[in-house]
Amino acid sequence: MKFLKNKLNPPKILVIGFAIIILFGSFLLTLPIATKDGMGLPLIDALFTATSATCVTGLVVVDTGDTFSLFGQLVILFLIQIGGLGFMTFATLLFLLVGKKISLKERLLLKEAFNNLTMAGLVKFVRRILLFTACIEMIGGIILSIRFSFDMPVGKAVYFGFFHAISNFNNAGFDIMGGFRSLTGYVDDPFVVLTICALITIGGLGFIVLNELFEYRSTKRLSVHSKIVLSTTFILTIGSTILIFLFEYGNSKTLGPLSEWGKILGSFYQAVTPRTAGSNTLPIGDLTHSTLFLMIWLMFIGGGSGSTAGGIKITTFAVLSATMWSQLKGKTDVVLFRRRMVHETILKALTVTMCGMLIVVSVTIILSIIEHQHPFMMYFFEATSAFGTTGLSMGLTPELSVGGRILIILTMFAGRLGPLTIAFAITRRRQQESYHHPKGNIMIG
Numbered sequence: 001m002k003f004l005k006n007k008l009n010p011p012k013i014l015v016i017g018f019a020i021i022i023l024f025g026s027f028l029l030t031l032p033i034a035t036k037d038g039m040g041l042p043l044i045d046a047l048f049t050a051t052s053a054t055c056v057t058g059l060v061v062v063d064t065g066d067t068f069s070l071f072g073q074l075v076i077l078f079l080i081q082i083g084g085l086g087f088m089t090f091a092t093l094l095f096l097l098v099g100k101k102i103s104l105k106e107r108l109l110l111k112e113a114f115n116n117l118t119m120a121g122l123v124k125f126v127r128r129i130l131l132f133t134a135c136i137e138m139i140g141g142i143i144l145s146i147r148f149s150f151d152m153p154v155g156k157a158v159y160f161g162f163f164h165a166i167s168n169f170n171n172a173g174f175d176i177m178g179g180f181r182s183l184t185g186y187v188d189d190p191f192v193v194l195t196i197c198a199l200i201t202i203g204g205l206g207f208i209v210l211n212e213l214f215e216y217r218s219t220k221r222l223s224v225h226s227k228i229v230l231s232t233t234f235i236l237t238i239g240s241t242i243l244i245f246l247f248e249y250g251n252s253k254t255l256g257p258l259s260e261w262g263k264i265l266g267s268f269y270q271a272v273t274p275r276t277a278g279s280n281t282l283p284i285g286d287l288t289h290s291t292l293f294l295m296i297w298l299m300f301i302g303g304g305s306g307s308t309a310g311g312i313k314i315t316t317f318a319v320l321s322a323t324m325w326s327q328l329k330g331k332t333d334v335v336l337f338r339r340r341m342v343h344e345t346i347l348k349a350l351t352v353t354m355c356g357m358l359i360v361v362s363v364t365i366i367l368s369i370i371e372h373q374h375p376f377m378m379y380f381f382e383a384t385s386a387f388g389t390t391g392l393s394m395g396l397t398p399e400l401s402v403g404g405r406i407l408i409i410l411t412m413f414a415g416r417l418g419p420l421t422i423a424f425a426i427t428r429r430r431q432q433e434s435y436h437h438p439k440g441n442i443m444i445g
Helices: 002-007 010-029 043-054 070-085 087-098 104-113 122-148 154-169 190-205 207-219 224-248 260-272 289-301 314-328 343-370 376-387 402-417 419-425
Strands: none
Touching (some): 010 043, 010 070, 043 402, 070 122, 070 154, 224 260, 260 289, 289 314, 289 376, 314 343, 343 402
16 A cells, blocks of 8 residues: 555546456356356456446447346446546545545545545545435336336346445446347337436536535526536537438438337437447447447547546537637637636647547557458447547447457556556656747748
8 A cells, every 4th residue: 555655646546447347347257156057257358348347338258238247247337337437536545434534645545536626525525426426326126127027027026226326326238138239129118218328427427516516506606617518518428419410311220110209219219329329229230321330439438527428528519619610710829708718728628539539540440450351440449439438339249269369458447547647657747848849940831
């Protein structure tokens, strides 16, 4: 412990902590008790599944419902919950239960884990996160349990209801329906579609936003961060729903056979889930290329900062969009909701986006080399899904070679922790330069 406090900075501890949890989960999934056949999962498959669960991705090489026993499924659910909220949240909960004081170092870790701007009120914030999570998952689980009870025995319905509520609130997308079919059997069911979409959206907003919404009745104010997240989420969801509805309306393998109401529900679900849940009600492999490309873009954007979602984050996308708009209008300041974005924020947004693009492009190219028997779109979709910790797949995941699985494992890990966090974790603390070079000017465009 003393070594960790003195030698490791918060990003390094987060990376190491997630790695330890993944390895422990992998060990549990290799045990005979973890699978229905009593054989345990091969190490590479166990590592893949544990990484996907801890990084709340949802990509699977074996079907969760058909392969894992109750013990194995509960291990996956536990990893999802830890991965979604962060191991520091659970450590803080344990400290609070035993009456241990939260140190400055631990507060720094919490600040890094939630991508918070300040350490003020962090312990109170963690308590609220746990309360929000318990209440939201409880409500979602009850609604889904009632709905599933019409299709299966009550006990099984309750288990299914809470499993899918926890999985989707944490934006993991794991399901136990069996047969790799996810939630396609409920494509036009308003109770399932709207409940899970609400869970995905709430989990993807970020705990900072949820906390401000909770306090809004007393404060009557929202930060510019929350305004950006809420407005951009609304625009992306509605806009994507309309586009998917238009793209898939006549597709006989997706929306075509459904009623008008079913088409709307199907379009809405597929607009919500790419940011970044991973469950689906339409068969991904049968979607049109225009819809697939739109979903790739949504998976790359992801959800809100400090949320259970992945991607470059909504705020990053909003800042870059506002920067582009300001440049096109010939303005020097980037303004959102009457607030000027600081230069460091814009540079960080550019860095995160470029790092994300580099990862996705590199992984896509490598996959196309080592998994050369599939269409290119499958590699591009898989790489983006892994980086955005989405979990959607065109069917490539179970067919990946060992090399492909290791590559996707590393991509999911990088996508969950964020390119910047990993970069800071493996480099020394940034230092202020003692001198500046002369300014240079080059032609752009």
